[in-house]
Amino acid sequence: MALGILWLGLALLGALQTHAQDSTPNLIPAPPLLLVPVEPDFQNEQFQGKWYFLGLAGNGFNKEKHRRMKMYIANYELNEDNSYNVTSTVAWNQTCHPSTKIFLPNLHLGQFNLGNIERYTGIQNYTSKVVTTDYNQFAILYFKKVHDNQEYIKVILYGRTKEVPSVPKAIFISFIKSLGLTDDHIIFPIPNDECMDK
Ligand SMILES: *[C@@H]1O[C@H](CO)[C@@H](O)[C@H](O)[C@H]1NC(C)=O
Numbered sequence: 001m002a003l004g005i006l007w008l009g010l011a012l013l014g015a016l017q018t019h020a021q022d023s024t025p026n027l028i029p030a031p032p033l034l035l036v037p038v039e040p041d042f043q044n045e046q047f048q049g050k051w052y053f054l055g056l057a058g059n060g061f062n063k064e065k066h067r068r069m070k071m072y073i074a075n076y077e078l079n080e081d082n083s084y085n086v087t088s089t090v091a092w093n094q095t096c097h098p099s100t101k102i103f104l105p106n107l108h109l110g111q112f113n114l115g116n117i118e119r120y121t122g123i124q125n126y127t128s129k130v131v132t133t134d135y136n137q138f139a140i141l142y143f144k145k146v147h148d149n150q151e152y153i154k155v156i157l158y159g160r161t162k163e164v165p166s167v168p169k170a171i172f173i174s175f176i177k178s179l180g181l182t183d184d185h186i187i188f189p190i191p192n193d194e195c196m197d198k
Pocket residue numbers: 077078079085
C-alpha cells in the first residue's frame with residue numbers, strides 16, 4: 001500500500017518536472033498597452049451594475065482545461081473617487097462565494113489598476129482596459145497581469161443578460177484573434193442559475 005503511494009508520488013513528481021520543462025515561457029506575448037483599443041469617452045456611471053460573465057480568453061487559458069468554468073455575475077459599484085468595487089460571486093460547493101476587487105482609475109480614461117495589489121501574492125502589475133461597450137448590452141474588457149515576471153493577458157465578454165447578441169460576440173472573437181490567440185484559448189462559460197440574483 002505505502003509503496004503504491006510512493007510510486008504514485010514519484011510518477012506525479014516526474015509529471016510535474018516534465019511539465020515544468022515544457023511550460024517554460026511560450027505564452028503568447030502581450031501587445032504594448034497603448035495599442036489595445038479603449039472605449040472612447042468612457043462613461044463610468046453608465047458602466048455600473050450587474051454584468052454576466054459570458055466569455056473568456058487569454059494566453060493562460062485553454063478551452064479543454066477550463067471547460068467546466070461556470071457563468072457568474074460581476075457587480076461594478078462606483079465609488080466617489082471614481083474607483084470601482086467589483087464583486088464577483090461564484091458558485092462553488094453549492095455555496096455563493098463573493099469576492100471584491102478594487103479597480104483604481106488610471107490616468108487614462110477607461111483604464112484601471114488593481115487596488116491593494118500587495119494583497120495578491122506574486123502579482124506585480126494588473127491593468128484593465130474597457131475595450132468597447134454599449135453599456136446596456138455588452139462590454140469587452142482587456143486585462144494584463146504581471147505575475148512572477150510573466151505577462152498574462154485576458155479578455156472578458158460581459159453581457160447585461162445571459163445572452164449577448166451575435167455582433168458583440170463576433171467583435172469579442174475577432175479582438176481575441178487580433179491578439180494572436182486562437183479558438184483553443186476561448187471559453188464560453190456554462191450557463192447556470194446559482195448565485196445569479198446577487
Ligand atoms: C467599496 O468597498 C469599500 C471597502 O470595502 C467600502 O467602504 C465602500 O463603501 C464600497 N463602495 C460601494 C459603492 O459600495
